[in-house]
Structures are given as structure tokens and as C-alpha cells.
Amino acid sequence: MIRRPPRSTLSSSSAASDVYKRQVRNEAIIVGGDFNLDWDDNEDKKLLYSFLDRLKLTLAVRGGASNKRWRTLDYIFFRSGLNAQLRVADSGEDLSFSPDSQPLSDHPAIYANFSVR
Secondary structure, eight states, X not given: OOOOOOHHHHTTHHHHHHHHHHHSTTSOEEEEEEOOOOTTOHHHHHHHHHHXXXXXXXXXXXXXXXXXXXXXXXXXXXXXXXXXXEEXXXXXXXXXXXXXXXXXXXXXXXXXXXXXX
């Protein structure tokens, strides 16, 4: 069973992006975590894309892709800034956190390694 907040709280991504926009206007940023937004749900995907568009973020990795039993709820996004160029060097699911093909959480651990210039 997947626990999800009510839709009204999901729209708070707008408020979060407004804070980021003011605080890190021209800075490089990396944002990641369990967004509880399902990649396969059209409404959730609209919220994700709206968040990405407002902050000019790029998807580095999303969790759940390698095993169809796990839903995609975790994401890592990034953006380069005026003084730092970010590039994804490597990303994926960390299978060492999935003993016996079962994640330690309700979904697999993801990672992204960045090169910074």
C-alpha cells in the first residue's frame, strides 16, 4: 500500500518552488527525495513538470525503473548555476540497499554522482 498525502498538499510544490526561486535564483542546485508523486499518474506528473519548469530543473534519476514491482516516487533533479556547471556522471538504483531483491524501504534507493565545473 502506498501512503500519499491529499492532493491539496501535493500542490504545495508551488510554494516550495517559489522559496527556491527566491533563495537560489542563479545558483546550482540539486533537489532529491521521496516526492510521493507517482511517475505513472498523469496528475502527479503534471505537478512534477510544473515544479521542474518553475525552477528550470532537469531530471537526473528517478527510482523504480529497474523493477516493475516498485513505483517511481523518488527523484533527483538538478540545475547548473552561474558559477557551477553540473553534469550527471552516473546515476541509478543502489542495489546494495536491496538485499534479496527487496528494498529496505517501500521503494529502492537511488543515487546520482555529479561532476562540477
